[in-house]
Amino acid sequence: MIYINNLHHAFAIGKKGEEQTVPVLKGVTLEVRQGEIAAILGKSGSGKSTLLNILAGFMAPESGTVTVNKHETSALNESQMAAFRLENFGFVFQNFQLMPGLTAFENIELPLKIKGIENEERKAAVRGLMASVGLTEVAGHYPNELSGGQQQRVSIARALITKPPVILADEPTGSLDSETEQEILELIRSLNRDLGITFVIITHDDEVAGIAHRQYRLRDGELMKGEKRHAV
Ligand SMILES: Nc1ncnc2c1ncn2[C@@H]1O[C@H](COP(=O)(O)OP(=O)(O)OP(=O)(O)O)[C@@H](O)[C@H]1O
Numbered sequence: 001m002i003y004i005n006n007l008h009h010a011f012a013i014g015k016k017g018e019e020q021t022v023p024v025l026k027g028v029t030l031e032v033r034q035g036e037i038a039a040i041l042g043k044s045g046s047g048k049s050t051l052l053n054i055l056a057g058f059m060a061p062e063s064g065t066v067t068v069n070k071h072e073t074s075a076l077n078e079s080q081m082a083a084f085r086l087e088n089f090g091f092v093f094q095n096f097q098l099m100p101g102l103t104a105f106e107n108i109e110l111p112l113k114i115k116g117i118e119n120e121e122r123k124a125a126v127r128g129l130m131a132s133v134g135l136t137e138v139a140g141h142y143p144n145e146l147s148g149g150q151q152q153r154v155s156i157a158r159a160l161i162t163k164p165p166v167i168l169a170d171e172p173t174g175s176l177d178s179e180t181e182q183e184i185l186e187l188i189r190s191l192n193r194d195l196g197i198t199f200v201i202i203t204h205d206d207e208v209a210g211i212a213h214r215q216y217r218l219r220d221g222e223l224m225k226g227e228k229r230h231a232v
Contacts (some may be wrong), residue, residue, distance in 0.1 A: 001198060002032040002166070003056070007064030009050055022049050027219040032214065034040075034165070037192050037199040039209035042218035048202045049170065051218070055200065056089060056168055069165070083215060086115075090159030090167045094174035096151040098143040098158075104150075105130065105139040108157045109174070115162060125161060133157050133187060142174035149180035160197070169201045173208055185211050 007028040012019040024047045032038040042048045052058040055066055057073050066074040073084060098107050105126055112122040130136050133153050143151055152172065159167050172188070173181035189211050191197050201208060209215050215228040 001034040001069055001113055002030075002038075002155075002200070003065075003067040004028060004030045004051075004055065005065045005067070007051070007054060007061050007066070009054065009059075009062045024066075024221050025054075028218070028221070030216050030223065030224055032198060034198055035192070036213040037188065037201065038214040038216070039201045039203055039212035040216050040218060041203060041206070041209050042111075042196045043204055046218040047221040048204075048218055050201050052168060052170055056091070057085055076167070086162070088164055088166055090162065090164040092152070092155055092159050092167060092169040092172045094171035096143070096155045096175075098151060098154055100143050103140050103142055104135060104146065104154045107143070107154055108161050111158060111162050122163075122186055126157075129157050130218055147180070148176050149183055152176065152184050153187065156184075156191070160191070160195075165198075166198045166200065169199060171180070171203055171205075172201060173205070174203075178207075181207070 007025050008023070009025040010021045010023040012021055014020050027199060028051060040048055050059070054061045054074075057076065061074060063073055064074070068084075071084065073081060076084060099110065102110065108129065109122055109126045112125060117125070128137055133156065135150065135153055136158060138146055138150055143154070146154065169188075170190060173184050176184060185208065188199060192199055201212065203209055213230055217224040
């Protein structure tokens with residue numbers, strides 16, 4: 001479902017006129033099949049976020065292609081990419097990125113409002129999803145009234161509410177203690193198993209990568225040989 005082929009990217013750094021080009025991705029080729037959890041592992045600075053940003057279409061690669069669901073997304077223009085992203089990707093971040101002025105319910109509801117889904121249908125969808133991820137009791141709470149684990153559940157529910165086939169998660173347990181990390185990893189596993197959602201998880205944590213069907217390890221912009229994979 002996701003094919004990344006021979007991706008190269010470099011950043012220009014330094015003063016204008018004296019820029020130096022620093023290569024960050026040096027020919028990355030990888031595949032993620034539908035229904036898999038894939039982990040992209042690597043130390044700080046290895047190029048993980050750059051790879052995720054290119055996969056999500058927030059940045060164009062210098063060269064190489066990205067294909068998602070048979071669409072070559074690296075060939076789309078900005079507005080085509082924005083529309084594609086809305087339909088195909090949900091996002092989960094390390095620091096949750098919830099709207100502080102909205103309740104848990106309203107945060108999850110927001111993407112449906114943006115899509116113009118009608119009130120009754122919206123509320124029913126949010127109620128159903130909140131129940132399935134164990135959030136019903138905190139529906140009226142604001143983010144600062146929730147634990148880290150609850151906030152991450154809200155952010156996962158917000159990512160799922162529009163039913164995207166793929167969730168892109170950047171260090172989804174990076175701000176959580178180890179017990180809460182296990183709960184969130186179990187939630188990701190069950191969403192993958194029960195709903196068939198494909199996950200691409202960026203992490204530096206082997207424990208997180210442990211739930212993946214497929215692991216890629218980035219070092220200095222290159223994938224290391226020996227991709228680990230087991231069946232879904
Ligand atoms: N906009 C930019 N301009 C210049 N250099 C950049 C830019 N973004 C990233 N870099 C550099 O590219 C390299 C890879 O960065 P990237 O953020 O992709 O790594 P990462 O593996 O996600 O790291 P971390 O785990 O710390 O987020 C780093 O050396 C970084 O300094």
